[in-house]
Amino acid sequence: MKPVIALVGRPNVGKSTLFNRMTKTRDAIVADFAGLTRDRHYGSGKQGQHEYIVIDTGGFEPDASSGIYREMARQTQQAVAEADVVIFVLDARAGLSGQDYDIANYLRRLGKTCVLAANKAEGMREGTQLSEFYELGLGEVYAVSAAHGQGIRGLVEIALEPL
Ligand code: GDP
Ligand code: MG
Numbered sequence: 001m002k003p004v005i006a007l008v009g010r011p012n013v014g015k016s017t018l019f020n021r022m023t024k025t026r027d028a029i030v031a032d033f034a035g036l037t038r039d040r041h042y043g044s045g046k047q048g049q050h051e052y053i054v055i056d057t058g059g060f061e062p063d064a065s066s067g068i069y070r071e072m073a074r075q076t077q078q079a080v081a082e083a084d085v086v087i088f089v090l091d092a093r094a095g096l097s098g099q100d101y102d103i104a105n106y107l108r109r110l111g112k113t114c115v116l117a118a119n120k121a122e123g124m125r126e127g128t129q130l131s132e133f134y135e136l137g138l139g140e141v142y143a144v145s146a147a148h149g150q151g152i153r154g155l156v157e158i159a160l161e162p163l
Contacts (some may be wrong), residue, residue, distance in 0.1 A: 010099040014119040019056035034131035059143035092118040104136040
């Protein structure tokens with residue numbers, strides 16, 4: 001069984017852009033992924049000898065009345081349950097938000113292995129904005145640019161390492 005990586009994060013941080021970077025297929029053939037729920041975007045990727053499955057948890061629309069937990073309950077929760085590792089995507093330009101804390105607490109409660117990716121970090125000086133993301137208390141933060149394809153190999157390597 002290939003390891004499964006779920007991409008989690010608030011809307012607009014670049015999850016789908018990262019998904020496209022990490023997969024050859026934009027919208028993978030679901031038949032390849034027997035046993036996984038079908039209402040999300042699955043893709044397959046390969047780095048070196050290592051093949052993996054990625055789940056893009058995009059698609060949920062934020063709704064002020066329902067709060068982040070309810071939104072996440074729909075797609076993200078199941079994706080996270082299916083995943084061996086979570087890539088928690090953050091926006092290096094926007095910085096930390098309340099929703100990021102909610103997601104961090106949620107992931108911490110589940111005890112899932114997660115890797116923090118500060119996206120949109122192209123052209124930013126090393127460490128400039130990243131230090132605040134350490135406040136989430138989920139360990140190392142990796143600067144990436146999904147749009148420019150920077151830091152993606154390293155990120156995937158780190159995500160797959162413990163698997
Ligand atoms: P999602 O809602 O988390 O799936 O985010 P999307 O992948 O749809 O991206 C949201 C917006 O951020 C789009 O306008 C993307 O073009 C932009 N974006 C994604 N990755 C990057 C990046 O690495 N750098 C910059 N500057 N913009 C990005
Ligand atoms: Mg998306």
